[in-house]
Amino acid sequence: MESFDYIVIGGGSAGSAVAGRLAVDGTRRVCLIEAGGRNDNILVKTPGFMPFLLKNANYRYETVPQKGLNGRTGYQPRGKGLGGSSAINAMVYIRGGRWDYDNWAAMGCTGWAYDDVLPYFKRAEANERGGDDYHGAGGPLFVSDQHYANPTSHAFVEAAAALQLRTTTDFNGARQDGFGIYQVTQRNGERWTSARAYVEPIRDQGNFTIRTDTLVERLVIEGGRVTGVQIRRGGASETLLARRGVVLSAGAFNSPQILMLSGIGPAAHLKAHGIDVVLDRTEVGGNLQDHIDYVSGWETTSDVPIGSTLKGSLRMAAAIVEHRRKRTGVMTTPYAEAGGFWSVMPDSPAPDVQWHFVPAVLEDHGREKVKAHGFSLHACVLRPESRGTVRLGSADAAAAPVIDPNFLDDDRDMAVLRAGVRLSHRIAEAPPLQAFGPTDRHPVDLNDDAALNAMIRARADTVYHPVGTCRMGSDAEAVVDPTLKLNGLEGLWVADASVMPKIVSGNTNAPSIMIGERCADFVMAAEK
Numbered sequence: 001m002e003s004f005d006y007i008v009i010g011g012g013s014a015g016s017a018v019a020g021r022l023a024v025d026g027t028r029r030v031c032l033i034e035a036g037g038r039n040d041n042i043l044v045k046t047p048g049f050m051p052f053l054l055k056n057a058n059y060r061y062e063t064v065p066q067k068g069l070n071g072r073t074g075y076q077p078r079g080k081g082l083g084g085s086s087a088i089n090a091m092v093y094i095r096g097g098r099w100d101y102d103n104w105a106a107m108g109c110t111g112w113a114y115d116d117v118l119p120y121f122k123r124a125e126a127n128e129r130g131g132d133d134y135h136g137a138g139g140p141l142f143v144s145d146q147h148y149a150n151p152t153s154h155a156f157v158e159a160a161a162a163l164q165l166r167t168t169t170d171f172n173g174a175r176q177d178g179f180g181i182y183q184v185t186q187r188n189g190e191r192w193t194s195a196r197a198y199v200e201p202i203r204d205q206g207n208f209t210i211r212t213d214t215l216v217e218r219l220v221i222e223g224g225r226v227t228g229v230q231i232r233r234g235g236a237s238e239t240l241l242a243r244r245g246v247v248l249s250a251g252a253f254n255s256p257q258i259l260m261l262s263g264i265g266p267a268a269h270l271k272a273h274g275i276d277v278v279l280d281r282t283e284v285g286g287n288l289q290d291h292i293d294y295v296s297g298w299e300t301t302s303d304v305p306i307g308s309t310l311k312g313s314l315r316m317a318a319a320i321v322e323h324r325r326k327r328t329g330v331m332t333t334p335y336a337e338a339g340g341f342w343s344v345m346p347d348s349p350a351p352d353v354q355w356h357f358v359p360a361v362l363e364d365h366g367r368e369k370v371k372a373h374g375f376s377l378h379a380c381v382l383r384p385e386s387r388g389t390v391r392l393g394s395a396d397a398a399a400a401p402v403i404d405p406n407f408l409d410d411d412r413d414m415a416v417l418r419a420g421v422r423l424s425h426r427i428a429e430a431p432p433l434q435a436f437g438p439t440d441r442h443p444v445d446l447n448d449d450a451a452l453n454a455m456i457r458a459r460a461d462t463v464y465h466p467v468g469t470c471r472m473g474s475d476a477e478a479v480v481d482p483t484l485k486l487n488g489l490e491g492l493w494v495a496d497a498s499v500m501p502k503i504v505s506g507n508t509n510a511p512s513i514m515i516g517e518r519c520a521d522f523v524m525a526a527e528k
């Protein structure tokens with residue numbers, strides 16, 4: 001049996017950071033296991049191919065029918081391959097705000113207040129603007145200004161300003177609130193995944209083994225300690241040994257799935273799938289939170305926005321050639337080019353809605369092709385109250401888990417979303433965006449709560465930020481403790497979006513990478 005010091009399961013946003021940090025000094029034998037491939041291709045590297053990845057090249061999970069969405073199922077794309085979801089995401093670089101992390105600390109996550117996590121965000125970051133009190137310049141994760149943004153994205157920011165809303169050039173500095181153009185995880189016009197940041201630079205080091213196209217089936221547990229993992233590759237199963245420990249970084253859906261397949265989870269549920277119970281942990285797979293999101297859309301008489309008309313398609317073809325030659329132009333678009341954070345509820349301690357402005361018409365996650373030019377405005381609920389679950393559908397590790405985000409179960413989420421959608425429309429109706437001749441694709445009486453609720457239930461879905469299913473805390477029920485160690489077992493840490501006790505107020509890639517950075521330190525500290 002092959003053996004290593006550490007095995008990291010999942011080469012995604014967090015797993016790449018953990019594995020890279022553990023392996024980089026050459027003193028530990030580290031094995032990174034990833035179910036997907038190397039992801040070293042033009043589709044991943046070219047930002048403008050994101051719609052293809054979102055539609056095709058990922059796990060393409062579906063939720064169970066959602067009562068709050070009129071019984072519709074939701075789409076849950078998740079990245080597969082090195083980089084994980086950072087290899088298919090919209091590259092928006094956001095950390096969440098001070099309030100989020102101070103609240104984690106107040107919830108029992110000792111050592112996770114904003115001032116505790118800020119040094120790790122900075123350590124990870126290579127911001128092309130340079131370093132300051134809030135930003136790092138020497139880390140592996142490249143953060144860049146957009147070198148191209150559509151005129152409608154700039155008009156969106158001007159429209160917010162016309163409504164006297166604050167504008168900003170840095171959502172990750174002293175203040176998060178405001179509207180502006182997003183910074184992105186790109187380098188020289190290419191997508192910069194967590195794997196490109198942490199794994200690729202050391203992939204040839206002798207102490208570092210990367211096993212792609214390899215599925216982890218379950219953990220091997222002996223005498224209260226995780227000693228290895230059972231993997232499957234090309235139809236055959238084998239066991240790999242981990243002398244010092246295993247880090248589970250398979251993401252908010254697959255980390256709880258792997259724990260449950262290994263006998264760690266709600267006992268009755270495990271027994272129902274014929275799995276021997278090692279630890280009865282009711283919270284594994286619970287506490288699922290996600291940003292419920294509504295996309296308002298307008299077609300424009302102007303063909304300035306990105307579009308699938310003949311003219312728009314020819315423009316994109318030329319842009320692909322430009323990107324191949326110079327790594328510049330429209331194909332560097334993250335699509336979510338601009339956005340903002342604002343409070344729509346009077347008692348919010350921090351912005352409660354985030355907007356993503358896309359200079360294109362977007363329907364059904366881009367899976368429906370619309371032959372028109374236009375723009376779309378996402379509004380999502382930043383701190384939803386609804387809670388869902390991830391459960392096993394089968395005892396086979398290759399089968400999709402059963403995902404139930406329970407969207408809009410709590411009426412407070414609907415109230416925030418309604419207010420967010422109303423502000424979306426006020427922004428679109430301001431002169432800077434009106435200049436492009438927009439027509440509302442989904443008109444609704446915004447003054448009529450019931451009509452707006454119906455429209456939201458008919459069209460809302462995720463903005464791709466599931467978290468919380470292996471909750472961190474210092475209470476006995478928490479899945480991991482504040483050093484990310486699994487409660488009740490030796491030799492196992494969990495590091496990915498699943499450990500967030502409460503979803504952060506913003507996109508979740510940078511926070512997942514920060515969690516990976518911290519986990520590497522916790523693992524190394526445990527060696528002493």
Ligand SMILES: Cc1cc2nc3c(=O)[nH]c(=O)nc-3n(C[C@H](O)[C@H](O)[C@H](O)COP(=O)(O)OP(=O)(O)OC[C@H]3O[C@@H](n4cnc5c(N)ncnc54)[C@H](O)[C@@H]3O)c2cc1C
Nearest residue numbers: 010012013014035084085089090091092216496497507509
């Ligand atoms: C379409 C989309 C757009 C997004 N846009 C943004 C954005 O613009 N900005 C932002 O900050 N965030 C964005 N996000 C969210 C962000 O990318 C994720 O929250 C983050 O990548 C999660 O990191 P993670 O480490 O928890 O999991 P992941 O990055 O998903 O990594 C999990 C890894 O584990 C592997 N794995 C799973 N099961 C197994 C197994 N059994 N065996 C071996 N390997 C396994 C997977 O293949 C995957 O590589 C977006 C997400 C999506 C899907």
